[in-house]
Amino acid sequence: MGALILSVDLGADVPIYQQIRDQIVEAIAHGSLTDGSALPPTRTLAADFGINFHTVNKAYDLLxxxxxxxxxxxxxxxVTAPATDQLPADWTARATTLLAEAVARGLPADEVLRACRTLLDSFGATQQEGTP
Incomplete structure (x- = not known):
């Protein structure tokens, strides 16, 4: 397992706490963070980025x-190993919005599905039996 490397874009439209949360989720998906991996203390991470520790605390609380x-x-x-059948309540709503954006921009369904498969494969997601 490698070291956790996070970056934040202070000028981005995405709130900093969401950037931190999303990058940690991606690190878990990629296997960089596994069950039992310790995350940096909130005050340390906040000092590293020059942000308020409550911002990091909010990201950790979401996780x-x-x-x-x-x-x-x-x-x-x-990091804890989550139950495999547990999804956040808003997961479908977030996925719906992302897919709606693709449709609104005129992306062909096969291109969207190909992008989704590529991303899932990059996370090491395994195919379910009977899934193409």
């Missing part, structure tokens, strides 16, 4: 609510 990390005073933030 905790989603069941991807556990937070404790003794060990800090640690």
């Amino acid at each position: 905790r609510q989603e069941g991807l990390i556990r937070l404790s005073r003794g060990t800090g933030a640690v």
Whole structure:
């Protein structure tokens, strides 16, 4: 497992806490972070980026609510193996919006599906039996 490398774009339209949360989720999906991996303390990460520690805390709290990390005073933030059949309640809504954007921009369905498959493969997602 390599070191966790995060970056934030202070001028981006995406809030900083969301950037941090998303990058940690991607690191978990890629296998860079596994069950038991410790995340940097909120104050350390905040100091590294020159941001308020509450911003990092908000990202960590989202991850905790989603069941991807556990937070404790003794060990800090640690990646947990989520239940495989558990998706965040808003997952379908977020996927719907992304797919709607693709359709609104006129992208062909086969191109969207190909992009989705490529991304899933990059995360090492395994195909379910009977899935093309």
